Amino acid sequence: MELSINARTKIIGIIGDPIEHSKSPILHNYISASKNINAVYVPFRVHTDNLLDAVRGLRGLNVVGFNVTVPHKNKVMEYLDCISEEARLIGAVNTVKNIDGKLWGYNTDGDGFLRSFKEETGHSFKGERVVIIGAGGAARAVAVKVALEGASEVVILNRSVDKAKELSDYINNNISCCSSFAGMEHSDVKNAVMNCRIVINTTSVGMYPEIDKSPIESYSLLNDKHIVYDIIYNPVKTELLKAAGEKGSIAVNGMGMLFYQGIYAYEKWMDIEFLENEIEQFYMRFKE
Numbered sequence: 001m002e003l004s005i006n007a008r009t010k011i012i013g014i015i016g017d018p019i020e021h022s023k024s025p026i027l028h029n030y031i032s033a034s035k036n037i038n039a040v041y042v043p044f045r046v047h048t049d050n051l052l053d054a055v056r057g058l059r060g061l062n063v064v065g066f067n068v069t070v071p072h073k074n075k076v077m078e079y080l081d082c083i084s085e086e087a088r089l090i091g092a093v094n095t096v097k098n099i100d101g102k103l104w105g106y107n108t109d110g111d112g113f114l115r116s117f118k119e120e121t122g123h124s125f126k127g128e129r130v131v132i133i134g135a136g137g138a139a140r141a142v143a144v145k146v147a148l149e150g151a152s153e154v155v156i157l158n159r160s161v162d163k164a165k166e167l168s169d170y171i172n173n174n175i176s177c178c179s180s181f182a183g184m185e186h187s188d189v190k191n192a193v194m195n196c197r198i199v200i201n202t203t204s205v206g207m208y209p210e211i212d213k214s215p216i217e218s219y220s221l222l223n224d225k226h227i228v229y230d231i232i233y234n235p236v237k238t239e240l241l242k243a244a245g246e247k248g249s250i251a252v253n254g255m256g257m258l259f260y261q262g263i264y265a266y267e268k269w270m271d272i273e274f275l276e277n278e279i280e281q282f283y284m285r286f287k288e
């Protein structure tokens with residue numbers, strides 16, 4: 001489909017640094033073209049020192065909205081007018097919508113993760129004990145969502161135990177869900193994994209180019225009762241997911257999370273709701 005920009009073209013985009021690797025422009029521009037929506041999605045590489053100027057510029061240009069990615073998801077909150085409850089709990093904004101000149105911040109990562117998890121595993125978090133590996137920004141989005149979804153316990157495992165404690169305390173204090181924490185010693189990992197059904201990796205361990213690494217050393221801890229979700233999507237099968245598959249666990253990568261956070265952002269910007277068959281078509285294209 002031909003792109004024709006005119007006076008009514010809606011501008012959306014993404015700010016981050018680096019930004020060259022982002023798959024979002026392909027997804028959003030494809031959606032606009034196939035839905036015949038007059039919009040363009042532009043990637044902007046924005047250095048941290050220029051974040052305020054960038055947000056002011058986007059506000060001044062009256063864009064429809066934009067995505068925010070690493071390293072600005074937290075800092076950008078200071079420059080917005082309103083923040084959704086969930087984005088505030090997660091402590092990060094990945095989607096901004098311009099509503100009558102006011103910039104509203106949302107976080108669609110948690111919803112994207114949840115939809116992907118439910119669809120691809122056929123399970124929910126209700127009443128489940130869940131191990132989350134990592135305690136950074138991605139871990140917080142996942143942990144908040146899992147806790148809000150009614151998990152019975154969220155166990156945070158992290159190389160730096162103080163950060164695991166911090167996130168665990170945060171869940172205990174802000175969401176009515178029980179959380180505990182531990183380091184990544186073999187005994188910690190064994191105890192957590194053997195007592196939980198769901199294991200989620202939120203660290204970058206195993207991501208391209210270090211594809212031979214894994215956040216868990218002993219795969220013998222996994223069995224056919226486990227559900228292992230790795231938010232990494234490059235490679236599509238991390239060492240962790242390969243091992244999980246071999247042990248009979250359900251093994252899912254983060255491609256769906258990436259996809260659905262984008263779908264939810266687009267729906268917000270344009271005030272529309274896609275049909276299931278449209279979403280399937282977008283997903284096929286996205287995975288190519």
Ligand code: ATR
Nearest residue numbers: 134135136137138139158159160163202203204205
């Ligand atoms: P993100 O926003 O993607 O979550 P982040 O906030 O920098 O990124 O968090 C990265 C997470 O991956 C952290 O939990 C980090 O562990 P530390 O808190 O100990 O740094 C984890 N991580 C990154 N590289 C790691 C490695 N080589 N081994 C173990 N954990 C690692």
